[in-house]
Amino acid sequence: MEKLSEMNLTESVLSQIKTSDPRKEKIFKSFIKHLHDFVRDVEPTQEEWAQAISFLTATGQISDDKRKEFILLSDILGVSILVDAINHRAQEEVTESTVQGPFWRDDADVMELGANIAQGDAFDKGEPTVVSGKVLDPDGKPIAGAIVETWQSDADGFYDLQHEDVDKNLRAVFKTADDGSFWYKTIKPCAYPIPDDGPVGKFLRDMGRHPMRPAHLHFMIKAKGFRTLVTHLFLEGDEYLESDTVFAVKDSLIVPFSASNDENEAASLGFEVPFYKANYDFVLKKEK
Amino acid sequence: MEKLSEMNLTESVLSQIKTSDPRKEKIFKSFIKHLHDFVRDVEPTQEEWAQAISFLTATGQISDDKRKEFILLSDILGVSILVDAINHRAQEEVTESTVQGPFWRDDADVMELGANIAQGDAFDKGEPTVVSGKVLDPDGKPIAGAIVETWQSDADGFYDLQHEDVDKNLRAVFKTADDGSFWYKTIKPCAYPIPDDGPVGKFLRDMGRHPMRPAHLHFMIKAKGFRTLVTHLFLEGDEYLESDTVFAVKDSLIVPFSASNDENEAASLGFEVPFYKANYDFVLKKEK
Ligand SMILES: [Cu+2]
Ligand SMILES: [Fe+3]
Ligand SMILES: [Fe+3]
Incomplete structure (x- = not known):
């Protein structure tokens, strides 16, 4: 031996x-x-x-259907974004991807374009916002019927999955119109700490790191013949853009959320002023 | 940025x-x-x-107080024995250490020298064995009052922790006599698979590896002024000595379990023939 x-x-x-x-x-x-x-x-x-x-x-x-602590661990160690980068090389002409994070769920409701995804309290406590854009192919042609799924935190920085008592909220699935466009009402996302009351939070503190993520909206966009895009839109000016605890920020995904005081437009949306507008066109990669 | x-x-x-x-x-x-x-x-x-x-x-x-799946993972990846080796360098003159494994528990009963640690069924189904030895310092001087803790599997290859319905069994804590000696009755250990009905078992199968460990007795030996020794004694001739799934075998820890047909000695032990005898002297390292 x-x-x-x-x-x-x-x-x-x-x-x-x-x-x-x-x-x-x-x-x-x-x-x-x-x-x-x-x-x-x-x-x-x-x-x-x-x-x-x-x-x-x-x-x-500590992990279960709602809490995915090993995804958090992978995220804060920069591994999730590294795996993402490895799998999305050399795609200058399409929208950049970023991490999916631990808060996606598989049962978001399908809603009509223009719906408000912030239900009840979540809307009242937030800053009213309208998000719009198009889904395009790399030649700039609109993709009709693309599936646009979005999810985000509430004004306190929590996702529906983090509340014991709250059902689905602040997430929805839309289908783009014939011109590739989508739009919906919601609230402005805010910066939030990742769940830091568990082992990963303690690990962050041991490393001397903060748990904050800059404000963002999550998107997962699917269309037949195109590669699924998992990404974020980040709020321009957020103080954590340069120190996102999961390293997910890309310059091309930072967008202005412009304030508007247009009373007529607000009234037509059922909003009060001021409200916010964000617009972004997503470009999908053709599948070979 | x-x-x-x-x-x-x-x-x-x-x-x-x-x-x-x-x-x-x-x-x-x-x-x-x-x-x-x-x-x-x-x-x-x-x-x-x-x-x-x-x-x-x-x-x-899958882990809990009784099942320690990450220890198993560390064991089968060779990391536990690597950490052990790093922490026990250059000690030619003392007994070699090896992995602790996932089956130690903190509440083994203290027993008198000569006690039978195999209770009930576990004894009847096994091959009667008497284990003896001494605890010595590096100069060969006996250490009186050293604490000798041992634990082992039953004849089916299971530890007490793996049975829902079985209380403490096949483990005990002894104190060495004035001449540094200890002895107890038990059954011969047998080769066993590590628990392979969980994620680590599947991982082993994915790697094309078997889950078997060669037959062994576990020991943890403590004495004031000496470094605690965590080790095994392996059964000479076992077919898995060269492919232990946790890489814990060391030549110096392999001992013969000699068969005896001595009717008188058997009677004095309350055994039937054949029975087995194993003897080993443990040498502890002085603490600085
Ligand atoms: Cu390396
Ligand atoms: Fe998020
Ligand atoms: Fe063992």
């Missing part, structure tokens, strides 16, 4: 891998190598390693 | 770390670097990364 040692251990572990799937083999071997290199680099005490195990266990245990 | 890209992202994440604790800084930065390098190396699709997140979440969710 070859004697296992600090030196040959990694090779021994790798040599046990006997899958016939080359992709799995590559992933597993690379993971083990980098993990062992990390351990060799920091030389954790057994107490430190036990703390790491406890952290990972707690991160899984 | 500097534009984040695949290239400068890692630096951006690292530059957010602002802890005044140099040890934390070293650990966090090294972890992020190796994690990003892993992601850059394998270039996961977003679906693959979502699978990784699901795996980690499930590994935490």
Whole structure:
């Protein structure tokens, strides 16, 4: 028997891998190598390693259908945006993607163009806003019938998923009109902390980092023959644009939310003044 | 604002770390670097990364006081034994350590020397065995009053923690006699699969690896003025000694379990023939 040692251990572990799937083999071997290199680099005490195990266990245990703590962890370590970047190289002509985050849910309601996605209290407490735009192909041609899904936080910085007592709110699915356009009413998004009362929040504090994200709207846009686009629109001027705790900001996704005092337009929208307007045209990538 | 890209992202994440604790800084930065390098190396699709997140979440969710799935994960990836090796360098003159594993519990009963740690059924279904030895200092002098804690699986390969209905069994805490000796009755340990009905078991199968561990007894030995020793004794001749799924075998920890047909000795122990005898002297490291 070859004697296992600090030196040959990694090779021994790798040599046990006997899958016939080359992709799995590559992933597993690379993971083990980098993990062992990390351990060799920091030389954790057994107490430190036990703390790491406890952290990972707690991160899984706090997770459920509504709370996705390992997505948060991936987000704050910059891994989600790195995976996103790797999967969206060389697409100058189309809208940039960014992280999906932990607050998407699969049952948003389909609404008519022009609907108000902020129900009840959420609308009353927010600043009324109208969001509009088009979905286009890379040649600038409108895509009719594209599916525009959006979700956002309320004026207190919480998503519906974070409230025990609130049903679906501040999210909807729209279909673009024949000219590729969409529009809806909502409230202005605000900067918010990611949920920081769990293991990931403690980890952020241990790193000396803040938990804030700049104000944004989430979008997932689908159309037949095009690659699905998962992205955000960020509010111009937000103080956290340069230190987003999940590293998701891209210049091309920052848009002005312009204040309007037009009483007639406000009345026609059922708003009071001032209200806000944001407009953005999304360009989808053709599928090969 | 500097534009984040695949290239400068890692630096951006690292530059957010602002802890005044140099040890934390070293650990966090090294972890992020190796994690990003892993992601850059394998270039996961977003679906693959979502699978990784699901795996980690499930590994935490199946964990509880009795089931410690992240310890298993650390064990099968060879990380537990690597951390152990890093923390026990250059100790030729003392007994080698190995992994603690997920089946230790903090409430084992204190028993008198010579007690039988296999209660009820567990004894009847196993092969009777007497384990003996001494606890010594590096000069070979006996350590009186050393605490010898042992735990092991039953004849079906399960620990008490793995049975819903079984209370503490096959574990105990002894105190060495004035001559440093200890002895107790039990059953012969058998090779067993680590719990493989959860995420880690699936991961092992994905890697094309078996879940087996060679037969062993666990020990944790403590004495005032000495470093606590966490180790195993492995059964000589076991078929899994060379492919232990947690990489914990060390030659110096393999001992013969010799069969005896001595009717008189068996009668004095309350055993039937054949029974087994194992003997090992543990040498502890002096604390500085
Ligand atoms: Cu690495
Ligand atoms: Fe968000
Ligand atoms: Fe064991």
